[in-house]
Amino acid sequence: MxxxxxxxxxxxxxxxxxxxxxxxxxxxxxxxxxxxxxxxxxxxxxxxxxxxxxxxxxxxxxxxxxxxxxxxxxxHGEHTHLARQYTTFFVLNAVGLGITLACLAISHYVLGDIWPALRSQAADNVAGQLVGTALGTIFRFWSYRKFVFRATDVPHRDPAYSPPSP
Incomplete structure (x- = not known):
């Protein structure tokens, strides 16, 4: 065996x-x-x-x-209920988008009042496309892994192995 x-x-x-x-x-x-x-x-x-x-x-x-x-x-994660998983995925995607928009809004509207250069198209691209997308992507990875596609702890077995009969 x-x-x-x-x-x-x-x-x-x-x-x-x-x-x-x-x-x-x-x-x-x-x-x-x-x-x-x-x-x-x-x-x-x-x-x-x-x-x-x-x-x-x-x-x-x-x-x-x-x-x-x-x-x-x-x-190899949990795949129990497609509709619930899909809905949760969409909701968490929306939260990730919110993170991106928050980075853009803080840079453009809050910090842009202090430093007008942060209201430029280049600054908006850095805040939204780089910083916001990076933070949103980190959130998405973590949240999908934790809430949508939870890992199941299945032991890795040799495919040729079969358990002994009692």
């Missing part, structure tokens, strides 16, 4: 797993961003109203991100 293959332990194994997870999360997010940009611009070029186009492109991209994360990034 083959032994159970032990799971690698220690901080190095956890760090390697976290880096793989972050890489997959980043790949899914980058793909979703590209799809959002593509769908938004296709809809605009075909005469859609701006807010309608952005709403549709965001729903399409968020849905893609949900399924990419569910079936690739966190494929």
């Amino acid at each position: 083959p032994p159970i293959t032990p799971r690698p332990s220690g901080w190095r194994a956890r760090l390697r797993a976290l880096v793989r997870e972050l890489g997959k999360f980043g790949t899914v997010g980058s793909t979703a961003f590209a799809v959002d940009l593509l769908v938004f611009n296709l809809l605009l070029s075909n005469g859609s109203e701006t807010l309608t186009a952005k709403t549709i492109s965001t729903v399409v991209a968020t849905t893609l991100a949900f399924f990419g994360n569910r079936y690739w990034t966190w494929r």
Whole structure:
């Protein structure tokens, strides 16, 4: 009877797993961003109203991100109720967007009153696209992992192993 293959332990194994997870999360997010940009611009070029186009492109991209994360990034996580998971994912995505908007608002409207240079387009891009997106992405990664795709602690077993009969 083959032994159970032990799971690698220690901080190095956890760090390697976290880096793989972050890489997959980043790949899914980058793909979703590209799809959002593509769908938004296709809809605009075909005469859609701006807010309608952005709403549709965001729903399409968020849905893609949900399924990419569910079936690739966190494929070993809990997958019990698709509708509840999808709704939670959307809500947490909205919170991540709120973080991005808060960074932009603080920079532009609060700090911009003190330093007018922070009301420029370049400053808005730094605050919203760089700082806001970075903080929102950190929140999304943490919250998806904790609330949407919770890890199940399934022991890693050798596929050839079968437990002995009593």
